[in-house]
Amino acid sequence: MSAQILDGKAFAATIRAKVADHVSRLMADHDIQPGLAVVLVGEDPASEVYVRNKGIATRECGMKSVEHKLPAETSAEDLYALIDSLNADPSIHGILVQFPVPDHLSERDIVARIDPAKDVDGLSVVNAGLLASGQQAMASCTPLGCLMLLRDTLGDLSGKDAVIIGRSNLVGKPMAQLLLRDSCTVTIAHSRTKDLAETVRRADIVVAAVGRPQMVPGDWIKPGATVIDVGINRIPAPEKGEGKTRLVGDVDFDSAKEVAGHITPVPGGVGPLTIACLLANTVTAACRINGLDEPEGLTA
Amino acid sequence: MSAQILDGKAFAATIRAKVADHVSRLMADHDIQPGLAVVLVGEDPASEVYVRNKGIATRECGMKSVEHKLPAETSAEDLYALIDSLNADPSIHGILVQFPVPDHLSERDIVARIDPAKDVDGLSVVNAGLLASGQQAMASCTPLGCLMLLRDTLGDLSGKDAVIIGRSNLVGKPMAQLLLRDSCTVTIAHSRTKDLAETVRRADIVVAAVGRPQMVPGDWIKPGATVIDVGINRIPAPEKGEGKTRLVGDVDFDSAKEVAGHITPVPGGVGPLTIACLLANTVTAACRINGLDEPEGLTA
Numbered sequence: 001m002s003a004q005i006l007d008g009k010a011f012a013a014t015i016r017a018k019v020a021d022h023v024s025r026l027m028a029d030h031d032i033q034p035g036l037a038v039v040l041v042g043e044d045p046a047s048e049v050y051v052r053n054k055g056i057a058t059r060e061c062g063m064k065s066v067e068h069k070l071p072a073e074t075s076a077e078d079l080y081a082l083i084d085s086l087n088a089d090p091s092i093h094g095i096l097v098q099f100p101v102p103d104h105l106s107e108r109d110i111v112a113r114i115d116p117a118k119d120v121d122g123l124s125v126v127n128a129g130l131l132a133s134g135q136q137a138m139a140s141c142t143p144l145g146c147l148m149l150l151r152d153t154l155g156d157l158s159g160k161d162a163v164i165i166g167r168s169n170l171v172g173k174p175m176a177q178l179l180l181r182d183s184c185t186v187t188i189a190h191s192r193t194k195d196l197a198e199t200v201r202r203a204d205i206v207v208a209a210v211g212r213p214q215m216v217p218g219d220w221i222k223p224g225a226t227v228i229d230v231g232i233n234r235i236p237a238p239e240k241g242e243g244k245t246r247l248v249g250d251v252d253f254d255s256a257k258e259v260a261g262h263i264t265p266v267p268g269g270v271g272p273l274t275i276a277c278l279l280a281n282t283v284t285a286a287c288r289i290n291g292l293d294e295p296e297g298l299t300a
Numbered sequence: 301m302s303a304q305i306l307d308g309k310a311f312a313a314t315i316r317a318k319v320a321d322h323v324s325r326l327m328a329d330h331d332i333q334p335g336l337a338v339v340l341v342g343e344d345p346a347s348e349v350y351v352r353n354k355g356i357a358t359r360e361c362g363m364k365s366v367e368h369k370l371p372a373e374t375s376a377e378d379l380y381a382l383i384d385s386l387n388a389d390p391s392i393h394g395i396l397v398q399f400p401v402p403d404h405l406s407e408r409d410i411v412a413r414i415d416p417a418k419d420v421d422g423l424s425v426v427n428a429g430l431l432a433s434g435q436q437a438m439a440s441c442t443p444l445g446c447l448m449l450l451r452d453t454l455g456d457l458s459g460k461d462a463v464i465i466g467r468s469n470l471v472g473k474p475m476a477q478l479l480l481r482d483s484c485t486v487t488i489a490h491s492r493t494k495d496l497a498e499t500v501r502r503a504d505i506v507v508a509a510v511g512r513p514q515m516v517p518g519d520w521i522k523p524g525a526t527v528i529d530v531g532i533n534r535i536p537a538p539e540k541g542e543g544k545t546r547l548v549g550d551v552d553f554d555s556a557k558e559v560a561g562h563i564t565p566v567p568g569g570v571g572p573l574t575i576a577c578l579l580a581n582t583v584t585a586a587c588r589i590n591g592l593d594e595p596e597g598l599t600a
Contacts, residue, residue, distance in 0.1 A: 129429025132477070133469045159492045167480055169433045176476075176488075177432070180467055183492040185499060188476075192459045192483040199485060 012272035034286035035064035042072035094120035094282035120281035145273025158183035163203035208250035218255025312572035334586035335364035342372035394420035394582035445573025458483035463503035508550035518555025
């Protein structure tokens with residue numbers, strides 16, 4: 001039996017529709033337009049595309065979008081002064097500094113400078129600590145998107161055996177906290193795990209977030225399990241022509257989809273959820289900063 | 301075959317000896333005497349005993365011990381003023397407010413007021429976040445003690461299957477972070493876990509921290525596993541006479557010790573490690589605040 005393929009693009013569209021709906025209610029009922037500021041330092045072409053796409057998505061949901069483009073040689077002091085002014089700006093509810101930044105700047109210090117309440121990327125130590133202690137936090141976007149997709153697919157996650165492969169600060173560790181909060185039994189596996197195949201075979205939910213192309217074969221998957229593939233890896237695709245490449249996940253999709261109950265493809269699975277959750281976090285931040293109820297269905 | 305009983309009191313004594321050794325070196329080489337301030341609000345008799353014992357243990361290691369006893373009706377503002385002055389006091393490296401505090405005070409707000417660098421109980425959101433993101437943190441004392449005991453017993457923990465029963469902010473969750481940092485494959489189980497017996501049976505290391513007397517029977521333990529029992533529960537002991545009680549852990553010691561390779565008793569196992577690790581954290585804080593190397597063998 002073949003797995004149901006989870007359509008991340010379609011699910012991201014439902015998140016964005018919810019965001020747009022909340023935004024219009026915030027504007028109608030409270031005269032609040034959530035605002036997202038994105039800061040780009042330097043001229044990395046890929047970053048410029050990301051920033052532009054975030055701006056478009058933000059405006060499409062009816063939110064205010066502000067872009068600050070700073071020259072590559074911007075000093076830490078000047079960048080911090082901008083962050084401070086955004087922290088203090090009541091029309092801005094989310095602040096995101098596009099990474100990577102030039103080498104003379106510290107990503108850790110930049111994140112620490114952002115007001116945790118406006119840290120819509122959920123990258124700060126304070127938000128990691130709030131998440132780790134079960135308090136109201138900004139959860140980082142990719143794991144938040146995976147959580148929403150899992151809830152949408154499976155309903156109540158309580159008691160399910162979740163195995164997360166990878167212990168990064170960006171995905172693996174916050175994913176563990178989010179699934180624990182939803183009362184999964186959570187196992188964090190990684191490169192030092194003795195018998196990864198056997199560990200993964202126990203899982204009702206597998207989240208693969210290691211960045212190694214197709215490392216999880218189908219015969220590691222328990223029949224009927226839900227497989228969330230966070231990996232995005234580019235590999236050679238000689239079948240498409242000389243020098244051509246294609247994107248694959250951390251899971252071997254072709255074999256895994258024969259066993260799993262549900263599986264995300266790469267591309268088109270988890271990828272589209274990240275920007276959608278950035279927008280969701282911005283609405284959440286706007287509600288919290290203004291003392292309003294949490295936007296239903298958009299938070300952990 | 302019967303398990304080796306891990307003597308927490310003896311191991312705590314080795315930690316204290318290391319602390320005393322570091323303290324005398326800090327004083328001789330750098331003229332720094334680590335200082336621990338303990339604040340007690342109100343007159344809870346049990347808390348008074350704890351505070352007194354901490355003071356004695358602190359002085360026995362050659363550190364400076366300061367006790368502040370405030371009346372039960374102390375306002376939050378007055379307590380914060382004291383914490384602020386201790387934060388600013390260069391002779392104080394660790395600050396601990398003894399809990400519980402009277403109802404008009406917020407434990408969460410009190411912990412947040414303490415400089416994270418002096419939060420030797422490791423209770424603050426910032427320290428939880430630093431721990432969760434793999435940075436230099438103050439780890440809370442009980443899980444830190446369990447980690448030290450596990451390292452002492454097993455050596456390198458890398459690749460071991462660790463199952464933690466309980467997901468409290470005080471023990472379960474920081475324990476998971478510490479064991480993950482030491483490259484265990486970490487599973488966090490709890491009341492919603494589907495098959496707790498089967499989950500525990502996989503573990504090379506079991507940490508029980510739920511607060512339910514003798515809930516883990518011996519037949520849940522994998523032969524040879526290391527069992528760390530954090531629970532301290534008082535149960536009726538009619539065999540000792542009418543109305544008498546005794547202390548037991550979360551593990552059924554008599555049956556588990558027949559299967560385990562190593563096991564901590566209750567009392568006399570994990571209990572004595574907590575104050576020892578409070579002292580260790582105070583030395584660590586003194587080193588970090590003064591820009592000196594981490595004290596070897598006393599940190600996560």
